Amino acid sequence: MGQAGGHPAAVQTPHTATGLDNRKLGMWAFLGSECLFFGSLISSYLLYRGRSIVGPYPEDVYDIPYTSVSSFVLLMSSLTMVLALNAIQRGDHRRLRAWLLATALLGITFVGGQVFEFTVFVNEGLTISRNLFGSSFFVLTGFHGAHVTVGILMLLTLFGQSLSGHLPTERALRVELVGLYWHFVDVVWIVIFTIVYLIP
Amino acid sequence: MATHEQAETLADATLPPEDIEHPGPRQYVVVAVVLAVLTAIEVALFYMEFIPRPVATGSLIVLMILKFAIVALWFMHLRFDSRVYRRLFITGIILAISVFLIVLLTFGVFFRD
Amino acid sequence: MSIAVPTRQPFFRRPKATSGLVSWLTTVDHKRIGILYGVTAFVFFIVGGVEALLLRIQLARPENTFLNEETYNQIFTMHGVTMIFLVVMPLGAAFFNYLIPLMIGARDVAFPRLNAFSYWVFVLGGIFLTSSFFLGGAPDCGWFCYANQSLTSQGHGVDFYAIGLQILGVASLAAAVNFIVTILNERAPGMTLMRMPVFVWMTLVVNFLLLFAMPVIAIALFELGFDRLFGANYFNPEAGGDVLLWQHLFWLFGHPEVYILILPAMGIVSEVLPTFSRKPLFGYAAVVFSGIAIGFMGWGVWAHHMFTTGLGPVANTAFALSTMFIAVPTGVKIFNWMGTLWGGSIRFTTPMLFAIGFVGLFIIGGLSGVTHSIVPSDFQQQDTYYIVAHFHYVLFAGAVFGLFSGAYYWFPKVTGRMFSERLGKTHFWLMMIGTNLTFGPMHWLGMWGMPRRYYTYEANAGWDLWNFVETIGSFIIAASILIFMVNVVRSVARGKAAGDDPWDARTLEWTISSPPHHYNFAEIPTVHHRDEHWHRKYAEDEEGTPVPVVAGAQEHEEHEEDEHAEPHMPDPSYFPLIAAAGMPLIGYGVIYKFWPIAILGALLTLGGLFGWSLEPVAEEEH
Numbered sequence: 001m002g003q004a005g006g007h008p009a010a011v012q013t014p015h016t017a018t019g020l021d022n023r024k025l026g027m028w029a030f031l032g033s034e035c036l037f038f039g040s041l042i043s044s045y046l047l048y049r050g051r052s053i054v055g056p057y058p059e060d061v062y063d064i065p066y067t068s069v070s071s072f073v074l075l076m077s078s079l080t081m082v083l084a085l086n087a088i089q090r091g092d093h094r095r096l097r098a099w100l101l102a103t104a105l106l107g108i109t110f111v112g113g114q115v116f117e118f119t120v121f122v123n124e125g126l127t128i129s130r131n132l133f134g135s136s137f138f139v140l141t142g143f144h145g146a147h148v149t150v151g152i153l154m155l156l157t158l159f160g161q162s163l164s165g166h167l168p169t170e171r172a173l174r175v176e177l178v179g180l181y182w183h184f185v186d187v188v189w190i191v192i193f194t195i196v197y198l199i200p
Numbered sequence: 201m202a203t204h205e206q207a208e209t210l211a212d213a214t215l216p217p218e219d220i221e222h223p224g225p226r227q228y229v230v231v232a233v234v235l236a237v238l239t240a241i242e243v244a245l246f247y248m249e250f251i252p253r254p255v256a257t258g259s260l261i262v263l264m265i266l267k268f269a270i271v272a273l274w275f276m277h278l279r280f281d282s283r284v285y286r287r288l289f290i291t292g293i294i295l296a297i298s299v300f301l302i303v304l305l306t307f308g309v310f311f312r313d
Numbered sequence: 314m315s316i317a318v319p320t321r322q323p324f325f326r327r328p329k330a331t332s333g334l335v336s337w338l339t340t341v342d343h344k345r346i347g348i349l350y351g352v353t354a355f356v357f358f359i360v361g362g363v364e365a366l367l368l369r370i371q372l373a374r375p376e377n378t379f380l381n382e383e384t385y386n387q388i389f390t391m392h393g394v395t396m397i398f399l400v401v402m403p404l405g406a407a408f409f410n411y412l413i414p415l416m417i418g419a420r421d422v423a424f425p426r427l428n429a430f431s432y433w434v435f436v437l438g439g440i441f442l443t444s445s446f447f448l449g450g451a452p453d454c455g456w457f458c459y460a461n462q463s464l465t466s467q468g469h470g471v472d473f474y475a476i477g478l479q480i481l482g483v484a485s486l487a488a489a490v491n492f493i494v495t496i497l498n499e500r501a502p503g504m505t506l507m508r509m510p511v512f513v514w515m516t517l518v519v520n521f522l523l524l525f526a527m528p529v530i531a532i533a534l535f536e537l538g539f540d541r542l543f544g545a546n547y548f549n550p551e552a553g554g555d556v557l558l559w560q561h562l563f564w565l566f567g568h569p570e571v572y573i574l575i576l577p578a579m580g581i582v583s584e585v586l587p588t589f590s591r592k593p594l595f596g597y598a599a600v601v602f603s604g605i606a607i608g609f610m611g612w613g614v615w616a617h618h619m620f621t622t623g624l625g626p627v628a629n630t631a632f633a634l635s636t637m638f639i640a641v642p643t644g645v646k647i648f649n650w651m652g653t654l655w656g657g658s659i660r661f662t663t664p665m666l667f668a669i670g671f672v673g674l675f676i677i678g679g680l681s682g683v684t685h686s687i688v689p690s691d692f693q694q695q696d697t698y699y700i701v702a703h704f705h706y707v708l709f710a711g712a713v714f715g716l717f718s719g720a721y722y723w724f725p726k727v728t729g730r731m732f733s734e735r736l737g738k739t740h741f742w743l744m745m746i747g748t749n750l751t752f753g754p755m756h757w758l759g760m761w762g763m764p765r766r767y768y769t770y771e772a773n774a775g776w777d778l779w780n781f782v783e784t785i786g787s788f789i790i791a792a793s794i795l796i797f798m799v800n801v802v803r804s805v806a807r808g809k810a811a812g813d814d815p816w817d818a819r820t821l822e823w824t825i826s827s828p829p830h831h832y833n834f835a836e837i838p839t840v841h842h843r844d845e846h847w848h849r850k851y852a853e854d855e856e857g858t859p860v861p862v863v864a865g866a867q868e869h870e871e872h873e874e875d876e877h878a879e880p881h882m883p884d885p886s887y888f889p890l891i892a893a894a895g896m897p898l899i900g901y902g903v904i905y906k907f908w909p910i911a912i913l914g915a916l917l918t919l920g921g922l923f924g925w926s927l928e929p930v931a932e933e934e935h
Contacts, residue, residue, distance in 0.1 A: 016498035020282055022423045026494045028285040032292030033486060033524045039296030040532035040562060044547065047307055051553045068243045072236060079232035082275050083225055129544030132553050139539060157926070183276045187268050194264035198246045199257050284497075295525055299612060303561045306616070306628050 027177050031184050038188050041143060042195060045136040052131035061121050062197060070113040071193045074148075077106035078186045081179045088172045096175070097162050103182065104155040107148055114145045137196070144192060147185045154178045222280055231274045238267050327932055328885045339885035341425035342831055346432050347411030348727065351720075353436050354403035360443065361395035362794065364388050366787055369751075373784035375772035385768035386453035387446070387470065393456030394474070397574065398481050399439045401708065404716050405577035406431070409492055409516050411727065415822035415829065416510050418501025418838045423494040425883045426925060427487050433893035434484035441897040442477030445470055455766060457567070460548030460559035464540055469904050475538040476900040482527045482534075483896070489523035492516060501821075503840035507601070510820045510844075511594060514601045515580030518608040522569045522576075525612075530566035533559060542903065557622060564615040572611045574708060576604060578715025579646060582668045585722050586650055588818045589665035590657025591859070593844055596649040603642035603649075610639045620691045629688045636686035643679055647672060662816075663737030667718035670745055671711060678706030681756065696766070699759025705752040714744075717797070724801075725815045729827040730808030736800035743793035750786025754779035819847040832880040884931045892921025 014021045084099035118138065128138045158178055161167040167174065223231070242263050245256050273279040278286050304310065330336040340346060367388050371380040380388065410428065414421055422428050445451040452474035454463045463471050496517045500509070537559070539545040546552035548559050587594045594600060616624060616632040624632075650672050659665070681703040685691045694700055717740075724732050759765075763776050770776055814823040824846050825834060842848040851859035895918030902911025 014498075017500040017502075017504070018282075018284060018497055020284060020498065022494050022498055025284070025288075025498060026424065026490045028288045029490050029493050029524060032288045033489070033528050035289070035292035035296045036525050037528035037532060039300050040529050040565075043300040043303060044532070044536065044558060044562075046304060047309060047555065047558060048553070049309075053553045064243065064246060068239070071239060075235050075239065076232060078235075078271060078275050079228060082228050086225055086228070128539065129546065132546050135539070135545035135547055135552075139535070139545065143535075157923075180276055183271055186275075187271050190264060190267045190271065194242065194260050198242055198260050200253055292525060295612060299565055299615075303565070306561075306624055307555070307557070 021173060023173065023177060024180075027180050031180065034184060034188075038140075038144075038191070041136075041140045042191065045140050045196060048132035048136045052133045054131050056121075056124055056126045056130070057133060058137075058197075061124050061126055063117070063120075064197060066113070066117065067193065067197050070110055070117075071189060073106050073113070074110045074186050074189050077103045077110070078183050080106060081182045085172070085175050085179050088167070088169060088175050091169045093162060093167075093169075096167075097159055100155055100159045100162070100175075104152050104159065107152045107155065107182075111145055111148050111152070114141065118142075140196070141192065144185070144188055147188070151178070151182045151185055154181070223274060228274070231270060235267055235270060238263050238270075327928070328887060330885070336885065338890055339429075339887055341421075341429050341883050341885055341889075343410050343414050343422050343425065343428060344727075344829065344831070346428055347407050347409075349432050350403050350407035350410055350435070353432075353439070354400050354407060357395055357399035357403070357439060357443075359794075361392055361400055362791060364392035364395065366791060368392060369784040369787040371768065372770070372780050374781070375770050375774070375777055377769055380768060382768045383450070383453065386455075386766075387451040389766060390453055390455050390458075390470075390474075391443070391446070391451045394442065394452070394478075396708075397456060397570070398478065399435075399442070401574045401712050401716070402485065403435055405519065405573070406435070406488055408512075408577060408581065408716075408719055408723075409488075409520075412723065412822060413492060413495060413513060413516055414499065415825070415833060416513050416820055417496065417499060417504055418821050418834060418840060419495070419499035420833050420837075420880060421883060422491050423499055424491045425930070426886050426889050427491050429886070430889035430893055431484045431488040431491070433890045434480060434487070434896060437893055437897045438477055438480035438484060441480060441900055442473055445473035445477070448473075457563055458537070458559075459563075460537070460540075460556040461550060461554075463537055463559075464548055472538070472541060472904045473900075475534045475541065476903065479531060479534045479538070480896045480900060482531050485523050486527045489520040489527070492520040493524065496520075501837050501840050504845075507598070508840055508843040508845070511583035511597065511600055511604075512577075512580035515576045515583070515604050518604050519573050519576045522573050522608055522611065526566045526569040526573070529562055533562035533566070536562070557619070560619050560622065561615070564618045565612075567618065568615040569608075569611045571704075571707075572607055575712050575715075576607070578671060578712040578719075579604070581715050581719035581722070582650065582671050583646075584820065585664050585668040585718050586653045587844075588722075588816050589660045589662055589668075590654055591660075591817075592653055592657040593819070593847075594649065595652030595655075596645075597843065600646055600649050603645040606642040607639065610635065610642070614639055617686060617691070620688050621695045633686050633688050637683065640679065640683050640686075647676060647679075662721075663732070663734055663741060664718045664722035666738065666741045667714050667721065670741065671714040671718060674706055674710030674714060674748070678703055678708075678711055681706065694759060696764055697759035698755040698763045698765055701765050702752050702755035702759060705755070710748050710752065714748075717744075722816070723822075724804070725811035726822055726827045726829075728805050728808070729811055730804050731811050731815060732800050732804040732808060736796055736803075740793045740796045740800065743789055743796065747786045747789030747791075747793055751783045751790060752786075754783055814846075817850075819844040821846055824849070830879075832882055835880075881931060886925065886928060888921045888925035888928060890921075892918050892925060895919075895921065 013019050016022060018025070080099045080102040084096050084103060087093070087095035087099055118141075126134045126137075128134050155178060158167060158175060161174075242260055245251065245259055245263075248256070251259075272289070278289070328335060328339040330339070337345065337349070340349075367380060368385070371377050371385060410422070413419075443451075448469065450468045450470045452458065452466075452470040454466055454471055454474065458471065458474055463474075496509075496513060506514075536545065536547040540547050540549060540554075546554045548554045548556050550556065583594055583600060613635040614632060616628060617636045620629055620632070654669075681699070685694060685700070685703065721732060721737055724730075758776055758779055761775065763770060763774070770780070811827045813826055815827075816823070821838060821840075822829075824838065838845065847859075850862060852862050854860050895914040895916070898914025898917065899911050900914075902908055902914060
């Protein structure tokens with residue numbers, strides 16, 4: 001099925017009461033719960049904004065240009081992710097692997113950038129125990145980074161499966177599920193970047 | 201297991217209309233460019249110190265919501281998929297926003313400078 | 314259509330046993346998992362019950378020295394933690410597991426291995442948490458573990474709390490995803506949402522509550538853990554941390570949690586009352602929508618646990634109102650249950666006695682709850698035994714009675730045998746008397762000012778007699794539980810054969826054998842009515858009286874399956890157990906800062922998850 005913009009390769013309607021695939025429904029339910037997970041962390045951060053008794057404070061350590069580039073990298077990884085899904089749905093396995101690898105590499109760049117940023121902050125005196133800002137910032141962005149890392153592991157697993165011939169077109173759903181998770185992690189970063197870094 | 205006819209009837213009830221063309225690679229690149237532009241605007245807003253803070257904050261929030269929605273609707277395919285998925289996701293979002301708004305209100309977070 | 318994928322040699326062979334220990338360790342059959350949950354939860358019920366008896370012995374006399382302060386604090390903390398997280402929640406899971414597929418006409422849940430994983434994480438998490446008693450002391454901060462006492466608590470007890478509950482939370486979240494997808498997707502043809510048994514509806518609501526509430530306490534526990542282990546400042550007042558953040562996060566979880574605890578019992582009672590009244594549930598739609606309403610509104614009342622923390626009049630008023638309003642859907646259910654009984658042809662079997670007992674006693678607990686919603690009144694009640702009375706009436710006289718009703722009701726289905734009605738009724742009456750003797754006086758002791766969570770009280774405050782009475786009551790409850798255990802053991806060994814439908818009941822689980830075959834239904838049923846099984850047995854005459862349908866007059870649907878082959882079920886798997894086993898090891902490693910154990914645990918869990926994702930649901934060579 002080589003349509004450029006049409007409906008992906010015909011998948012049989014799953015034999016479920018809603019006609020929806022179990023795993024896709026499960027993934028969306030899980031993502032719904034993750035909203036509460038990150039919502040709690042973001043709220044904790046917002047509560048403590050401006051309440052640190054000692055510095056360093058956000059304006060002392062933030063490097064907005066640097067973080068903007070990081071954000072751009074993650075945003076582009078969502079593009080490569082969706083291109084990977086599109087590729088497997090069209091049966092193009094070489095492009096699938098190329099885009100999967102690209103997504104993973106962009107993800108690794110992002111996490112690497114986070115690690116570097118954290119190291120700089122620590123050198124400037126901001127640790128998890130230093131003040132409220134340190135605690136709430138590192139835990140929030142740390143959990144986000146951990147989520148990205150899990151995503152990278154899943155992407156590399158898919159890449160490996162495709163290389164060894166265990167990811168046929170009929171199993172495109174796996175790529176879709178990892179994709180949903182990956183886009184969610186991107187969307188959380190969209191919120192974090194704005195609320196934590198940009199809003200004064 | 202539902203019979204095929206029943207599954208299709210129920211599935212039809214949950215799918216959006218068929219006349220929307222599913223995006224292809226070109227459309228996805230356009231979406232990504234839009235997202236990049238919105239991000240650039242956000243960063244620019246951060247540096248434009250002449251804009252009054254409430255306006256800047258409000259605009260940033262609007263842009264954030266826009267980017268969130270675009271990724272969800274296009275990249276996560278919610279625009280073209282069953283409404284059930286959208287409902288699951290939105291329920292989580294609305295619940296999180298509502299309860300935490302109330303929590304932050306009780307702490308007086310929005311009444312401080 | 315077979316997928317042309319090269320066959321792989323699995324890392325090690327897929328387990329195939331159908332009997333013996335390994336078959337239980339690797340089972341993915343929802344019925345076995347349900348039994349595992351039920352038995353394990355009952356063992357923890359005994360543990361929590363012994364903890365209660367120890368507390369009551371200490372409180373039987375003023376200024377008693379049976380337990381010192383430190384021990385008392387650990388015991389009352391663990392009594393609460395055990396009963397909530399290791400008993401009532403898993404007992405709910407036991408019923409969901411066993412019954413949901415049967416009630417919706419399915420062969421298993423949507424994700425059988427995830428189901429097994431939930432169980433193993435629960436049991437290992439429960440052991441991890443309880444092991445704290447032997448490793449320097451259990452948590453002593455109360456089940457709610459308020460900050461910042463939680464930060465200054467000596468020893469590792471609170472660390473076990475933070476990590477143990479985190480592990481248990483994983484089990485609940487996994488189960489929530491599983492049951493939501495199962496109920497939405499695995500229903501038999503013709504079973505629309507409004508034809509589902511009420512128990513299934515309540516399970517759906519409970520699992521949505523779990524889905525959204527568990528992440529909040531997960532964050533609270535992470536923040537607590539990071540404060541204690543890495544010096545973070547979330548609840549550290551010296552750094553500007555606000556202890557109320559813990560309370561908000563905890564009760565944002567904690568209030569939906571109490572509905573998670575009670576809705577399964579309400580679902581059970583909604584099945585038992587109609588069967589033994591020989592009438593359909595009165596106002597099915599109202600009961601269903603009330604359950605859904607409770608699920609939504611339950612998110613809007615959490616700060617009623619915080620009325621005495623200085624939230625201010627606006628917040629207090631708002632939450633007082635929302636708390637009063639949430640009594641309405643519960644009231645609707647109670648009236649509908651009464652309506653079910655009214656005019657019915659009642660049989661007072663043991664499950665029916667427990668169900669009726671539930672309704673009556675829950676009313677008492679609910680009424681005391683409504684009194685808490687009035688803020689000035691709550692200022693007097695807070696931290697006294699009046700609160701203890703309230704939640705034991707709704708959780709013990711309520712949820713536990715409801716769960717016993719379900720245990721007796723479905724005992725014949727699970728075991729294939731009938732229990733002794735004589736012993737069952739003895740259990741009921743003893744437990745009824747014991748419950749009211751234990752928790753009734755707590756109302757007035759609280760009103761007289763006796764504070765809770767104190768290891769002793771002064772002599773001659775006028776509290777001595779009723780504390781003693783309560784202790785007697787608690788031992789009467791214990792005796793009644795012993796009778797239950799005797800009943801179970803004797804009936805499993807020598808009970809009368811039950812047959813498919815000993816109660817002449819209404820729902821699909823009674824259409825198949827007792828116990829069911831491992832594949833549940835030989836042919837998936839097609840559903841045309843609510844209470845499908847009842848409508849297959851009975852039509853109604855002009856006066857609405859049930860008239861038995863002549864056997865064989867029902868339609869048989871066509872089926873394409875080969876009638877000789879048993880349906881192919883998902884295969885057993887080692888990976889859920891392996892993935893679960895790593896988690897307590899991570900916990901011990903982190904607490905004792907012994908990193909090799911933590912890394913081993915992480916490898917086990919990751920390896921288990923990895924192997925699981927590569928393993929097919931069922932092997933092809935059958």
